[in-house]
Amino acid sequence: MIYQKNGICVSFDDGTKFRLDPRTYSPGEINLISHGHSDHLPTRCNGKSVVMSDVTQALLKLRKCAEADILSHGSVRALDAGHVIGSHMFFLDGDHTILYTGDFCTKEKFFSRGAQPVDVDVLIVESTFGSEEYIFPETKKVAAQIQESVAACIENDESVIVLAYPFGKAQELTHLLRDYDPFVDSGIFEINEALKDFGYKFRHQLFDEMSIKESREPFVLITSRRAKQLKAADEQLGGKKRTLAVSGWAINSGFKYFQGVDYAFALSDHADFRDLINFIDRCNPDVVYTCHGSAKRFARLVRDHLGIEAMPLERGQHFLSNYA
Ligand SMILES: [Zn+2]
Structure with a gap:
């Protein structure tokens, strides 16, 4: 099951629940923080254990005065998101493979060679610049x-x-x-x-x-x-x-x-429209969930450009992860 509430919740058939970029720490679940931007750092995680990079841990302390431990989980692989220093995408390996990009950028930049695509069943992708007019220069x-x-x-x-x-x-x-x-x-x-x-x-x-x-x-x-x-x-x-x-x-x-x-x-830390489409194509998912920005419009563009099932992840809508 995948749905948006207090971040994004993914639950596997064995009952394991993951909470991706929650606004507030979610007890009894595996909490994951993708990066250290203020709007991605949750409240109430002081003294908790969270899947995050060491840089994100330091920013959590600096920006939210919260000391949390770094958690590792056998079903989670962290990959460079290329967004900001210490930013991660999360690859979840369970009933299906799921990639959550968080905010991400595929262009080579100052401190990163850019997010790299991986073969995956379900892709949850940010769509901040998911519209054709957003093509950034190198x-x-x-x-x-x-x-x-x-x-x-x-x-x-x-x-x-x-x-x-x-x-x-x-x-x-x-x-x-x-x-x-x-x-x-x-x-x-x-x-x-x-x-x-x-x-x-x-x-x-x-x-x-x-x-x-x-x-x-x-x-x-x-x-x-x-x-x-x-x-x-x-x-x-x-x-x-x-x-x-x-x-x-x-x-x-x-x-x-x-x-x-x-x-x-036009210097951005996000994937532009062309990067988004190329990244999705190379991940070759069965289904795509879009979030942030023009999520609805971008889902339609993914269907049009790639012929892949795509839909916006909106509040109150629940999707079975075996949808595809
Ligand atoms: Zn960000």
């Missing part, structure tokens, strides 16, 4: 464009404020713009520092209004605290700054204006 190409834009600003004596979520994009951008020894806000600084324990080294400086005030050189600031730090930077810099944002949504021409930034780049 990471290397976008990365080069970001570097060129930042270099041009600095050359022009303009500082650059980069808006990024504290986990995921912030590390990619800290890495990409390392030659500028970028300033980062305290949330990003804490995460970058925590990741050092896992072998990730970042060149960064903690954002400090005083040191910026004294600085006569243009600088790069990476921040998730948009309003507060833009205001501070405005006071220090006047007009001598440019703002930059990165997101898969930047494919939409209105994104830049909606965000109120000078530059926007």
Whole structure:
């Protein structure tokens, strides 16, 4: 049985229940956390055992103040999801084989070679960008464009404020713009520092209004605290700054204006439409369940493009895992 409630529940015929990315820890079940984005970290898991990576465990402690042990289970195999550092897809081996992608990306990126497909009976796939218009350029190409834009600003004596979520994009951008020894806000600084324990080294400086005030050189600031730090930077810099944002949504021409930034780049940590279709095709599942974003529309597109049975995993709907 597969259904969506408090994350996604998968139960095998032998009674084993798995709860994938629950909002709240689910007692008596195997709880699995795919990655360390805040909206994927459950509440009430302090002192519990959860299937997750060591990086996700550290982020759970840092972001939710919860200390949980890492659980391993004979029916679960963790695979690189290529989404953010420490992100996992989960392969469940029971009555059928089931792959849950969580948020995932198949493109080779800064810290991952990308999620790799596996042959599976049932695929539960995220569909954040499951619509034909979302085709992202290769990471290397976008990365080069970001570097060129930042270099041009600095050359022009303009500082650059980069808006990024504290986990995921912030590390990619800290890495990409390392030659500028970028300033980062305290949330990003804490995460970058925590990741050092896992072998990730970042060149960064903690954002400090005083040191910026004294600085006569243009600088790069990476921040998730948009309003507060833009205001501070405005006071220090006047007009001598440019703002930059990165997101898969930047494919939409209105994104830049909606965000109120000078530059926007389509750098995403998710699979784009073409990646999704290729990944599903190569996993060769009997049935596909889509979740997040345009789940309903994407399920129809999977049926149209690949001829594979596909349906959105919606609240209140239960599917037998032997559907196919
Ligand atoms: Zn995510």
